[in-house]
Amino acid sequence: MALKNLEVACDYFLNDPDSIFSPLSEEEKKDLFANHICTVYKKGEIIFKEGDKPTGLICLANGKVKIFKEGVGGREQIVRMASPLGFIGYRALFAGQNYSGSALALEDSIVCILEKEALFNILKNNAEITLALMKKMADELGISNTRTVSLTQKHIRGRLAESLLLLVDTYGLEEDGRTIRAYLSREDLANLSNMTTSNAIRTLSTFASENLISLEGRKISILDMKKLERVSDMG
Amino acid sequence: MALKNLEVACDYFLNDPDSIFSPLSEEEKKDLFANHICTVYKKGEIIFKEGDKPTGLICLANGKVKIFKEGVGGREQIVRMASPLGFIGYRALFAGQNYSGSALALEDSIVCILEKEALFNILKNNAEITLALMKKMADELGISNTRTVSLTQKHIRGRLAESLLLLVDTYGLEEDGRTIRAYLSREDLANLSNMTTSNAIRTLSTFASENLISLEGRKISILDMKKLERVSDMG
DNA sequence: TAAAAAAAATGTTTTATAACACATTATCCC
DNA sequence: GGGATAATGTGTTATAAAACATTTTTTTTA
Numbered sequence: 001m002a003l004k005n006l007e008v009a010c011d012y013f014l015n016d017p018d019s020i021f022s023p024l025s026e027e028e029k030k031d032l033f034a035n036h037i038c039t040v041y042k043k044g045e046i047i048f049k050e051g052d053k054p055t056g057l058i059c060l061a062n063g064k065v066k067i068f069k070e071g072v073g074g075r076e077q078i079v080r081m082a083s084p085l086g087f088i089g090y091r092a093l094f095a096g097q098n099y100s101g102s103a104l105a106l107e108d109s110i111v112c113i114l115e116k117e118a119l120f121n122i123l124k125n126n127a128e129i130t131l132a133l134m135k136k137m138a139d140e141l142g143i144s145n146t147r148t149v150s151l152t153q154k155h156i157r158g159r160l161a162e163s164l165l166l167l168v169d170t171y172g173l174e175e176d177g178r179t180i181r182a183y184l185s186r187e188d189l190a191n192l193s194n195m196t197t198s199n200a201i202r203t204l205s206t207f208a209s210e211n212l213i214s215l216e217g218r219k220i221s222i223l224d225m226k227k228l229e230r231v232s233d234m235g
Numbered sequence: 236m237a238l239k240n241l242e243v244a245c246d247y248f249l250n251d252p253d254s255i256f257s258p259l260s261e262e263e264k265k266d267l268f269a270n271h272i273c274t275v276y277k278k279g280e281i282i283f284k285e286g287d288k289p290t291g292l293i294c295l296a297n298g299k300v301k302i303f304k305e306g307v308g309g310r311e312q313i314v315r316m317a318s319p320l321g322f323i324g325y326r327a328l329f330a331g332q333n334y335s336g337s338a339l340a341l342e343d344s345i346v347c348i349l350e351k352e353a354l355f356n357i358l359k360n361n362a363e364i365t366l367a368l369m370k371k372m373a374d375e376l377g378i379s380n381t382r383t384v385s386l387t388q389k390h391i392r393g394r395l396a397e398s399l400l401l402l403v404d405t406y407g408l409e410e411d412g413r414t415i416r417a418y419l420s421r422e423d424l425a426n427l428s429n430m431t432t433s434n435a436i437r438t439l440s441t442f443a444s445e446n447l448i449s450l451e452g453r454k455i456s457i458l459d460m461k462k463l464e465r466v467s468d469m470g
Numbered sequence: 471t472a473a474a475a476a477a478a479a480t481g482t483t484t485t486a487t488a489a490c491a492c493a494t495t496a497t498c499c500c
Numbered sequence: 501g502g503g504a505t506a507a508t509g510t511g512t513t514a515t516a517a518a519a520c521a522t523t524t525t526t527t528t529t530a
Binding site (some may be wrong): 390392430431433434452 | 520526
C-alpha cells in the first residue's frame with residue numbers, strides 16, 4: 001500500500017470526532033502526528049512478541065489481530081481479538097511493563113503507532129483522555145474476568161458458542177446478516193475457546209448438524225442466534 | 236471500633252507520601268476528606284454485590300477481602316484477593332458500570348470510600364493520579380490474563396500451588412517466615428484455584444505428605460518454596 | 471455442654487475432554 | 501501443475517477431575 005494511504009488510515013485516531021483524542025488542541029495533535037509511524041503487517045505477521053518493549057500506543061486502523069499468550073507446553077490461549085479503531089498492547093504500555101502477550105495479524109492489517117513519550121507528554125496534561133483510556137482498560141478487565149469464569153466453568157459447547165458470539169460482537173456479520181465477518185482457522189477457534197483443535201472441529205460439526213450454524217470452509221454462518229446464545233449460557 | 240480509629244485508618248489514602256493521592260493539594264485532600272465514609276465490615280459480610288452501583292472508590296484500610304464472580308450453576312470463582320492499602324471495585328467505577336463481581340470480607344475489615352463525584356472532579360484536573368490508577372488497573376489486567384491461562388491450562392497441583400504462592404505474595408508470611416498470613420477455608424482455596432473443595436483438600440494433603448507444606452487446620456506453612464514454585468510452573 | 475451444623479477428610483464411580491492415530495482435503499510455493 | 505505441507509475431519513483410548521457417597525472432625529449455638 002502506498003505511504004499516503006497509510007497516513008490516511010491513521011487519520012481517524014487523531015482527527016475523527018469519535019476518537020478519544022478529539023479533545024486535543026491542534027498543536028497537540030500536530031505533536032502526536034509528528035511522532036507516529038504507520039506500518040502494514042501482512043497476514044500471519046507478528047506485530048509484537050511476549051517480552052518485547054512497547055514503543056508506543058498501537059492503533060489498529062485496518063485488519064484483524066489476535067492477542068495471545070503461550071501457556072503450558074507452548075499451548076496458545078487467545079486473550080483478545082482486536083478490531084479496527086481499537087488499541088493494541090496498551091496494557092503493557094500503561095503498566096510500564098514489557099508485553100505479556102503476543103499480537104499477530106490474522107489478515108493484512110494497518111497499524112498506527114503513537115510514540116510513547118509524545119503520548120505521555122500529552123496525557124500528563126490531559127486527564128480527560130487518560131480517563132477515556134482508563135475506561136477502555138476497565139471494560140477490558142471486566143471482559144477478561146468474565147472470560148476467566150467462562151473458560152474455566154463452561155463445557156466445550158458453551159465455550160465454543162460463546163466464542164462464535166464474541167466474533168460476531170467484535171467483527172459483525174456480512175451483508176447476508178448471518179455470516180461471521182471473520183475467517184479463523186479451526187486451530188485459532190480452538191485456542192480462543194480453550195479446547196483442542198479436534199474438539200473445535202467436532203463441536204462445530206455438531207452445531208451444524210443441529211442447524212445452529214452452517215459451515216463452508218472457514219465461513220461460519222449463524223442460523224439460530226437465540227439457540228446459540230442459549231448454548232453459550234447453559235453449556 | 237470507635238469512629239476516631241476509623242478515621243485514622245483512612246488517613247493513609249489521603250496523607251501517606253506513598254499513596255497515589257499524595258500529589259494533591261491540601262485543598263483537594265480536604266475536599267476528598269469531606270466526601271468520604273469509613274465503614275467496618277465484619278468477617279463474612281458483603282461489601283458489594285454483583286449488579287450494585289458503585290458509590291465511590293473503596294479503599295481497604297484493614298482486613299482481607301475476596302472478590303468473586305458467580306459462574307455456571309452458582310459456582311464461585313474468586314477473581315482477586317484484596318489486601319490492605321489496595322482499592323476494591325474500582326474497575327466498575329471507571330468502566331461506568333455496575334459491579335461485575337461481589338466483594339466479601341474474609342476477616343473484620345475497615346474500608347474508606349471516597350465519594351465518586353468528588354473523586355472524579357479531582358481526577359479530571361489531575362492526570363498524574365489518573366495515570367497512577369491506570370497503572371494499577373493495567374497491572375491487574377495483566378494478572379487477570381495470566382490467571383486465565385493458568386486456571387485453564389494447569390493441572391490441579393499446579394493451580395493449587397499457584398494459589399498458595401499468590402496468597403504469600405498478597406498477604407505475606409507470619410513471623411516464622413513460612414506460615415501464610417491468610418487463613419482461608421478449603422472451599423475458598425478451591426474457588427480461588429478453580430477446583431472442587433474435595434480436590435483442594437485432597438491435593439493439600441498430598442502436598443503435605445510430600446513435605447511441600449505443613450497443615451494445621453487452616454494454617455498452611457510452606458516448607459519448600461522452591462519445590463512449590465516448580466509444582467506451580469510445571470503442573 | 472449437648473445438639474446441630476458446618477467443614478474437612480477420604481474412598482469410589484462417572485464423565486468430559488485431552489491425547490492419539492490416521493484418513494482426507496485444501497493450499498502453498500517451486 | 502504437481503509435490504509438499506498444512507488444515508480439516510473422524511474414530512478410539514486414556515485420564516484428569518468432577519460428582520457422589522460416607523465418615524470424621526471442628527465449630528457454632530441453643
